[in-house]
Amino acid sequence: MPLSPLSRGRLWADPDTPPSVSTPSRLYLVSSLGCLYEEAVSRLRASQVLGLAGQGDLQGRGAPLAWLLLSTQEDVFMFDTAAQGEEGWSYGLRTLLQNAGLTKVTHDCRALSDCLWHRH
Numbered sequence: 001m002p003l004s005p006l007s008r009g010r011l012w013a014d015p016d017t018p019p020s021v022s023t024p025s026r027l028y029l030v031s032s033l034g035c036l037y038e039e040a041v042s043r044l045r046a047s048q049v050l051g052l053a054g055q056g057d058l059q060g061r062g063a064p065l066a067w068l069l070l071s072t073q074e075d076v077f078m079f080d081t082a083a084q085g086e087e088g089w090s091y092g093l094r095t096l097l098q099n100a101g102l103t104k105v106t107h108d109c110r111a112l113s114d115c116l117w118h119r120h
Helices: 005-011 035-046 081-098 110-119
Strands: 026-030 049-056 065-071 075-080 103-105
Touching: 026 035, 035 075, 035 081, 049 081, 049 110, 065 081, 065 110, 075 081
Parallel strands: 026 075, 049 103
Antiparallel strands: 049 065, 065 075
8 A cells, every 4th residue: 555645745755756764684583481581581682672473373361372573673582482481581581571661662553562461
């Protein structure tokens, strides 16, 4: 769907050239607790804004969350929450999500927030 002239004028410096999009360049699969897990939590904690997504069944508050994805401007961390179990939440993920000083950006968080609130 093309942008309306009003939107394009506010977001685009030049009406014929779209703005550049910055995306993370590194992806880390964090499947267990350990050095990578600790490094991931440390990097995420140091950021001011985090991208947030969840993958899994997410068909209701009782459904399991298989993956929690958190990203900075440079890195994406995929946490295997099914493999990490409650320890993953206790050793850093819960603290990151509850930190009011970190802005979390997500799209359509209804199912994810319901799952996180009732399960974690």
